[in-house]
Amino acid sequence: MEKLAVTAKTRIRRGPNRAVFDREMLYQIFDQAHIAHIGFSMDEQSFVIPMLCWRQGNTLYIHGSNGSRMIKALTETQNCCVTATLLDGMVLAKSAFSHSTNYRSACVFGQFRQLVDPNEINQVLEIFMQHIAPGRWQEVRPPNQKELKATTILAIEMDEASVKVRSGGPADDEADLDFPVWSGELVIEQTTGKMVADAHTPSATKTPDYSQAWQHNWELLPTKIHGH
Numbered sequence: 001m002e003k004l005a006v007t008a009k010t011r012i013r014r015g016p017n018r019a020v021f022d023r024e025m026l027y028q029i030f031d032q033a034h035i036a037h038i039g040f041s042m043d044e045q046s047f048v049i050p051m052l053c054w055r056q057g058n059t060l061y062i063h064g065s066n067g068s069r070m071i072k073a074l075t076e077t078q079n080c081c082v083t084a085t086l087l088d089g090m091v092l093a094k095s096a097f098s099h100s101t102n103y104r105s106a107c108v109f110g111q112f113r114q115l116v117d118p119n120e121i122n123q124v125l126e127i128f129m130q131h132i133a134p135g136r137w138q139e140v141r142p143p144n145q146k147e148l149k150a151t152t153i154l155a156i157e158m159d160e161a162s163v164k165v166r167s168g169g170p171a172d173d174e175a176d177l178d179f180p181v182w183s184g185e186l187v188i189e190q191t192t193g194k195m196v197a198d199a200h201t202p203s204a205t206k207t208p209d210y211s212q213a214w215q216h217n218w219e220l221l222p223t224k225i226h227g228h
Contacts, residue, residue, distance in 0.1 A: 003187035009109045015157045020163040029106040030161065031085035034132070036062065040080040042073045053084070054131045055158075060108060061124055063153045070154045074112040080208050082108040082156060090186040093170035094179040100166065102185060112154035121153055133210045191215075 004010065004021045012019040036053035039046070051062045060082065066069045070153065074080060089102040115121050122142075131138040143151075170183050180225050192211040 004161055004163065007160055010107070010160060012162055012164055014112050015164065015166075018166050020165045021102040021162070023158075023161075025104070025165070026106050026108075026158060026163050027055060029086060029104050030060060030084050030158075031131075032086055036060070037083045038062065038070060038074070038080060039083070040070065040073050042069060045087070052128075053082070054106045054128045056124070056127050058158050059155050060158055061128065061153060061155050062112075063125075063128075063151055066150055066152050068152075069212055071154070072105050074154055075114050075152065077111050079109070079111055080156075087188050088167070091166075091170050092183055092186060094172045094176040094181055094183050096182050098170055098176070100170070102166050102168070104163070104165045105163050106161060106163045107157060108158050110160055112156045115155060118148075119147065124153055124155075132213075134213050136208070136210075166172070 002023050004023055004026065006021075030053060034054075035050050037048050037050050039048045041047070047070065051064065051070075053060055053062050055061070083106065085103060085105040087101060087103050091100040091102060092134060093099050113123060125143060126137045129140075169185055172183065192214050195207050196207065197205075197207065
């Protein structure tokens with residue numbers, strides 16, 4: 001697997017021992033997060049907006065209304081930062097100051113481009129549906145022209161990116177190791193709940209189960225790294 005290159009934007013200066021250069025880890029973080037936070041500037045004001053995201057290969061996608069100020073700003077070839085974070089656990093140390101978290105986080109830097117080819121747009125939307133509910137695209141009504149005309153799909157290449165991961169237990173000072181208090185990790189895991197039908201679902205309709213696809217993503221383990 002190709003390693004992530006270090007650039008002036010992606011160099012991790014604080015906690016460099018937590019840097020991970022595995023591109024596969026970058027992909028896993030965005031695949032599992034489903035939500036990306038898009039940082040951009042507009043009219044001398046900075047914004048960070050959460051958006052559903054999905055990935056195919058080395059390309060990350062988002063979509064939104066044509067009237068969205070974020071979509072308008074990003075279609076003007078503006079530089080931006082796209083981030084995703086997964087919280088894996090709370091690290092409970094002997095001292096208050098040494099408490100921490102176990103996490104996986106990633107940042108992608110670059111510019112979004114707008115998709116204009118109708119065939120590509122349909123393919124990308126099908127990939128999005130497959131990502132959240134495999135097989136559902138073939139069952140539901142496809143987007144009509146009015147809906148497609150009101151929606152913008154943006155893509156960004158994940159070429160310039162950084163990944164930071166923390167795993168393991170507390171990093172207590174030597175002098176605190178014998179302090180008589182429990183220490184360790186409170187593991188945090190995501191799970192799916194039951195499928196709840198709405199009032200417009202026919203009573204004879206079989207309830208689908210998309211939980212396996214979500215569980216597959218969540219069961220991917222974070223990279224183990226040395227240091228805290």
